[in-house]
Amino acid sequence: RAYGRSIMLGFHAAYSLGGIVGATLAWVGAHGQLPLFVSYLPVVVVLLPAALAGSRWYADATASPGEPAETGDQGKASPASPVVFRLLLPLCLVMTFAYIGDSTVSNWSAKYLQD
Numbered sequence: 001r002a003y004g005r006s007i008m009l010g011f012h013a014a015y016s017l018g019g020i021v022g023a024t025l026a027w028v029g030a031h032g033q034l035p036l037f038v039s040y041l042p043v044v045v046v047l048l049p050a051a052l053a054g055s056r057w058y059a060d061a062t063a064s065p066g067e068p069a070e071t072g073d074q075g076k077a078s079p080a081s082p083v084v085f086r087l088l089l090p091l092c093l094v095m096t097f098a099y100i101g102d103s104t105v106s107n108w109s110a111k112y113l114q115d
Contacts, residue, residue, distance in 0.1 A: 022043075023107075025039060025040075025043065026039065026107070030111060
């Protein structure tokens, strides 16, 4: 609501583009017999600073915890409770690592079987 538009399409587009680019880089690395560390380190070195720099433009970056964001939101934004976030953080971390593990197994199983 703070952005005044749906951002889910942007998330989906970034996820899809990341999947295509990641699969292409993984193919290049596998085809070139590169170790995973060598394949993925340049991506981390580029994307981590980009994500940190991009976080400056989050909608609520300038709003204090008790006030709504100043982006023309028509309704009153309810501030997120830190207690709720702390309760959800372990679940989010488990889901993240489970997804990474599942993707790794499903994507690299053909490579393991081939070798």
